[in-house]
Amino acid sequence: MSEAHGGYYVPHGTTWPIVGSIGLTTLVVGFANYLNGSSSGMPVMAVGLGIVLLMMFGWFGVVIRESESGLYNDQVDKSFRWGMSWFIFSEVMFFAAFFGALYYARILSVPWLGGADVSTNEFLWNGWEAAWPTNGPGEIGGEFETMGAWGIPAINTLLLLSSGVTVTFAHWALKKGNRGPLVLWLLATVILGFTFLGLQMYEYGHAYHELNLTLGSGIYGSTFFMLTGFHGMHVTIGAIMLTIIMLRCIKGHFTADRHFAFEAVAWYWHFVDVVWLGLFIFVYML
Amino acid sequence: MSTATTHDAHHEEHPGGLLRWVFTTNHKDIGTLYLLFSLLMFMVGGAMAMIIRAELFQPGLQFVEPQFFNSMTTMHALIMIFGAVMPGFVGLANWLVPMMIGAPDMALPRMNNWSFWILPFAFAMLLSTLFMEGGAPASGWTMYPPLVLQTGDAFPFLIFSVHLMGISSIMGAINIVVTIVNMRAPGMNLMKMPLFVWTWLITAYLLIAVMPVLAGSVTMLLTDRFFETSFFNAAGGGDPVMFQHIFWFFGHPEVYIMILPAFGIVSQIIPTFARKPLFGYSSMVYATASIAFLSFIVWAHHMFTVGMPLTGELFFMYATMLIAVPTGVKVFNWVSTMWKGSMTFETPMLFAIGFVVLFTIGGFSGLMLAITPVDFQYHDTYFVVAHFHYVLVTGAVFSIMAAAYYWMPKWTGNMYDERLGKLHFWLSTIFVNVLFFPQHFLGLAGMPRRIPDYAVQFTEFNQISSIGGFAFGLTQLLFVYIVYKTIKGGEKATDQVWEGAHGLEWTLSSPPPYHSFTTAPEVK
Numbered sequence: 001m002s003e004a005h006g007g008y009y010v011p012h013g014t015t016w017p018i019v020g021s022i023g024l025t026t027l028v029v030g031f032a033n034y035l036n037g038s039s040s041g042m043p044v045m046a047v048g049l050g051i052v053l054l055m056m057f058g059w060f061g062v063v064i065r066e067s068e069s070g071l072y073n074d075q076v077d078k079s080f081r082w083g084m085s086w087f088i089f090s091e092v093m094f095f096a097a098f099f100g101a102l103y104y105a106r107i108l109s110v111p112w113l114g115g116a117d118v119s120t121n122e123f124l125w126n127g128w129e130a131a132w133p134t135n136g137p138g139e140i141g142g143e144f145e146t147m148g149a150w151g152i153p154a155i156n157t158l159l160l161l162s163s164g165v166t167v168t169f170a171h172w173a174l175k176k177g178n179r180g181p182l183v184l185w186l187l188a189t190v191i192l193g194f195t196f197l198g199l200q201m202y203e204y205g206h207a208y209h210e211l212n213l214t215l216g217s218g219i220y221g222s223t224f225f226m227l228t229g230f231h232g233m234h235v236t237i238g239a240i241m242l243t244i245i246m247l248r249c250i251k252g253h254f255t256a257d258r259h260f261a262f263e264a265v266a267w268y269w270h271f272v273d274v275v276w277l278g279l280f281i282f283v284y285m286l
Numbered sequence: 287m288s289t290a291t292t293h294d295a296h297h298e299e300h301p302g303g304l305l306r307w308v309f310t311t312n313h314k315d316i317g318t319l320y321l322l323f324s325l326l327m328f329m330v331g332g333a334m335a336m337i338i339r340a341e342l343f344q345p346g347l348q349f350v351e352p353q354f355f356n357s358m359t360t361m362h363a364l365i366m367i368f369g370a371v372m373p374g375f376v377g378l379a380n381w382l383v384p385m386m387i388g389a390p391d392m393a394l395p396r397m398n399n400w401s402f403w404i405l406p407f408a409f410a411m412l413l414s415t416l417f418m419e420g421g422a423p424a425s426g427w428t429m430y431p432p433l434v435l436q437t438g439d440a441f442p443f444l445i446f447s448v449h450l451m452g453i454s455s456i457m458g459a460i461n462i463v464v465t466i467v468n469m470r471a472p473g474m475n476l477m478k479m480p481l482f483v484w485t486w487l488i489t490a491y492l493l494i495a496v497m498p499v500l501a502g503s504v505t506m507l508l509t510d511r512f513f514e515t516s517f518f519n520a521a522g523g524g525d526p527v528m529f530q531h532i533f534w535f536f537g538h539p540e541v542y543i544m545i546l547p548a549f550g551i552v553s554q555i556i557p558t559f560a561r562k563p564l565f566g567y568s569s570m571v572y573a574t575a576s577i578a579f580l581s582f583i584v585w586a587h588h589m590f591t592v593g594m595p596l597t598g599e600l601f602f603m604y605a606t607m608l609i610a611v612p613t614g615v616k617v618f619n620w621v622s623t624m625w626k627g628s629m630t631f632e633t634p635m636l637f638a639i640g641f642v643v644l645f646t647i648g649g650f651s652g653l654m655l656a657i658t659p660v661d662f663q664y665h666d667t668y669f670v671v672a673h674f675h676y677v678l679v680t681g682a683v684f685s686i687m688a689a690a691y692y693w694m695p696k697w698t699g700n701m702y703d704e705r706l707g708k709l710h711f712w713l714s715t716i717f718v719n720v721l722f723f724p725q726h727f728l729g730l731a732g733m734p735r736r737i738p739d740y741a742v743q744f745t746e747f748n749q750i751s752s753i754g755g756f757a758f759g760l761t762q763l764l765f766v767y768i769v770y771k772t773i774k775g776g777e778k779a780t781d782q783v784w785e786g787a788h789g790l791e792w793t794l795s796s797p798p799p800y801h802s803f804t805t806a807p808e809v810k
């Protein structure tokens with residue numbers, strides 16, 4: 001911390017945020033128009049997505065170049081650490097909303113519909129009995145079967161848990177300065193991540209085509225697909241980030257004691273891992 | 287562009303023209319942008335309030351369609367909350383936090399730029415819904431299903447604009463937390479921080495915790511409408527009331543997001559003009575933290591009448607009343623700070639005292655609303671409207687105005703016109719009471735909120751309220767003029783500005799240098 005207060009790091013001017021705002025706005029305006037049934041929606045969305053990706057590429061590029069040229073002191077490093085931690089906390093709270101919906105439905109609202117709250121049951125859904133899984137008294141989406149926990153989901157749990165181990169081995173290798181094992185362990189992590197995603201996609205196909213379990217399968221389908229879907233999205237993002245970190249490792253970025261980007265992605269990966277454990281227990285097993 | 291340097295190498299260098307504001311990474315530039323944006327949105331949201339009050343001047347339908355009236359109440363709330371009050375406080379945090387803790391700038395200056403520059407896009411999108419088929423959202427800012435699902439083409443735009451505002455708030459909050467924990471000058475330990483910094487640290491934590499929950503809840507609305515999910519559909523096993531629980535889990539901390547920084551501001555101003563240190567500094571910090579904690583376990587007091595197990599109603603009633611304790615500590619401390627002080631009453635102090643008195647009225651009506659059986663009577667009446675406007679207008683907005691008068695000389699280097707400032711205070715204070723006080727009576731007499739028409743016996747109080755509303759609205763044009771005049775010129779301010787002002791920001795020149803502290807100041 002000796003130099004931290006002597007030379008503060010203060011960047012001058014930045015073009016990427018406004019590009020990001022334009023991109024995000026284009027993306028959501030396109031999406032909104034698509035949802036409203038406009039045929040121009042999709043192309044506008046694609047343009048917006050392109051701009052957002054360009055922004056991320058450019059912005060991260062600037063930060064990587066600055067970092068590699070040694071502009072960041074300990075204080076900046078610490079700011080990044082705090083920033084990433086709080087960002088992950090905000091992600092936790094995003095998932096908390098959906099877990100909350102799951103608990104509320106299972107513990108409160110479904111039993112109420114089934115007669116724990118007498119009047120609702122009597123006047124609205126007389127004779128309907130609460131159960132879980134359910135698509136509600138209206139049997140929205142038709143009859144469906146649920147995904148067993150001990151098939152693909154259990155394998156996926158093993159895959160993600162081992163990927164948490166391999167990324168830690170990669171970190172140890174990086175700290176010892178062993179580039180070879182570092183890249184290999186990262187590669188293993190990336191492969192495990194993408195395998196998880198492949199299996200998850202296969203499982204979705206199975207659910208849609210053979211089990212008639214869809215996003216439209218009442219509250220069960222809603223919570224199942226929104227929770228696992230947002231998790232899958234985060235795994236995708238995490239796996240892409242790991243891939244980029246791996247490429248950077250191959251290019252010779254990071255040193256044994258300065259590699260915050262690596263750690264940030266590893267934290268993110270562990271976060272995705274923990275969310276999956278919650279999913280496996282509360283969505284698949286119980 | 288994008289070249290990073292330590293500050294020493296590039297002294298006072300910034301691009302000129304309009305693009306300076308688009309590309310800036312400077313906390314003062316971004317603070318100014320936030321504050322001006324907040325003022326603009328305050329005027330837009332205020333114009334909508336004028337339409338509401340015009341329609342309510344008489345029973346029957348006069349000027350607008352009922353649907354449009356409902357759009358006005360909805361948009362007025364969304365704009366005032368997310369466009370005026372929150373950006374106002376973030377703008378103040380941007381300007382003041384680095385100066386108060388002895389830092390050169392915010393910790394993450396580029397992200398700071400982005401947090402602001404999402405907002406104009408989000409609000410352009412939200413305002414554009416006024417011109418869409420089916421009109422602007424008219425379901426109330428709380429967006430309860432199933433009503434909100436009947437919104438026309440505006441629906442996805444509403445959802446996405448809320449998403450964008452959320453992204454902006456979360457990034458802004460992360461930046462403030464990181465700045466406070468990591469950029470303090472040596473010796474500025476936590477319990478030496480000015481209370482404005484403390485309250486913002488806690489507010490930022492609330493923001494990071496609840497904005498994602500709002501994002502989640504509106505995402506569920508989106509999928510319920512467009513992707514066949516059944517979160518809020520009982521036929522599918524969901525529950526519309528579930529939305530209200532998730533929404534208010536966000537919504538109640540949100541209320542404190544809009545008032546904790548106000549507590550901070552008032553705690554800065556009163557000691558200055560009472561010429562005494564703040565009474566009970568550490569109890570202020572603990573009270574703020576307690577309020578923040580309690581804000582997570584009281585959400586269902588917004589929905590007593592919707593149906594809940596009795597134990598739930600009782601729990602949320604008692605937990606809510608508990609908040610009166612730390613809030614009472616704060617009011618007591620402000621009054622004790624003034625006790626036997628050698629007080630003067632410049633405009634910021636007037637607004638701060640106005641805050642203490644009028645916010646307390648809002649706090650008391652809040653206590654009345656917390657009593658479950660009584661709330662069954664008050665729920666969704668004008669009593670609720672009166673309550674939260676006392677808390678948000680004479681609370682949050684008054685504090686932002688107090689802050690503007692208090693720090694404007696520091697920001698611009700010019701004193702504002704004291705005579706006009708006092709006039710602005712007295713007109714605001716008189717008319718805000720004419721505007722909102724009668725609404726208590728209307729509510730107790732049973733007038734429901736969010737309705738363009740009413741029974742004739744409510745006419746007089748509504749007319750008084752509307753007259754107060756128009757006058758209060760006009761008075762704010764005076765504020766705009768005072769701000770403009772101060773930026774343009776005026777008597778030069780000294781560095782300390784106020785005789786009794788203490789703190790790092792007053793050690794800097796007025797206006798302060800582009801990068802506040804290039805070398806860390808010594809904090810005793």
